[in-house]
Amino acid sequence: MKQLFAAVLAILLLAGCSEEQEERSPEVLLEKMEQDYLGQIARLGILDLYQEVKWRLYCNHCDVPVKNCMGRELRGVTYGMLDLKVFYLKYENGKGELAYTFIYDNSLQCSLEEVPGNKIHGIGFVKDGIKPLYYISAGEAGHISIKCDTMADISECPTRMINPDQPVVRKFLLKNRNKLNPWFHMQAVKRGFLPED
Template sequence: MRILLAAVISTLFACRSEQKVESETYPHEVDSLQCRDLYDSAKWYLYAWHCDVLYKPTSDSLVSKPFSELELRYSRFLMRHDALILSFNFIDNGEVILPGMTRDNVPFATAVGFDTRTREKIFKASANVYFSCKGDSLNRYVNPLQPEVIDFIKKNGDKLDPWFRKEAKRRKIL
């Protein structure tokens, strides 16, 4: 009886630990809204839009590295009518990066809005400013995989943030 009880308990813990690993990959609300594809797309867009943009912190004038090397951490989501907004933060040494913390005060997008019916991106957001661009296929918003972005990813694959590198491999860029 004790052996059976021990087997049941260990099985329950094993099942539970597998579920925990899965839920650690995506935030709980992303799982509950069944929008993992939009979560991955939002991170991909943010990295692709900023991959070759240099981050120059005001706190250390010797540091200058592209945003593609920084962690992009999920912040929150917002549902507004048929729009889902997924917000992220670029992280440097465990701290959130704000535009005012850069030497050149360059605004950078940190959120992506999607139409939940069509699942298409409808805007990007940066510090309470929303941008939307249409038409021009040479625009990174419309088509993030511009030739210079692909070249940058290929040349810097070993330096990219681990998630960005893994996603570039999944999308067959690396």
């Protein structure tokens, strides 16, 4: 009887540890964080802004190869194939910032710091504004102007953020439609960038 009790106790302890580890896993933490932010986004009434920025970020980086995903090199993977989750929201006095992170395999954050060109991963905004106040960069710049004519280096111009309807974006989408992130694919169809399946 004592042996049975010890075995049951050991199983319960292991199950409790396993549950606790699952609650702290990167997947669970990232999902919980995004759900919290999505709740705040809904309360602020900026769901359309959230979706539009997400779409533009996908278009901006869709064909860029992923070079660094928490120290992991991913061959043949581009940012358009990854998940994109909101990971930062700040709002006060009528102005806010909204930033996203690309995720591989539901748990690894993939940095934009090493990508060529702009490293935009979010925006500054006015709650009821149509255009962003500025773009948030993962690079040294921090903030990037929304006007290309004020930039010293035109290669940093966020052309695809300003207008996602670029031939290179459409070409990438058509060529890689079966590899795209499901949300990105659905939006591309909805917005007329891809024909319906």
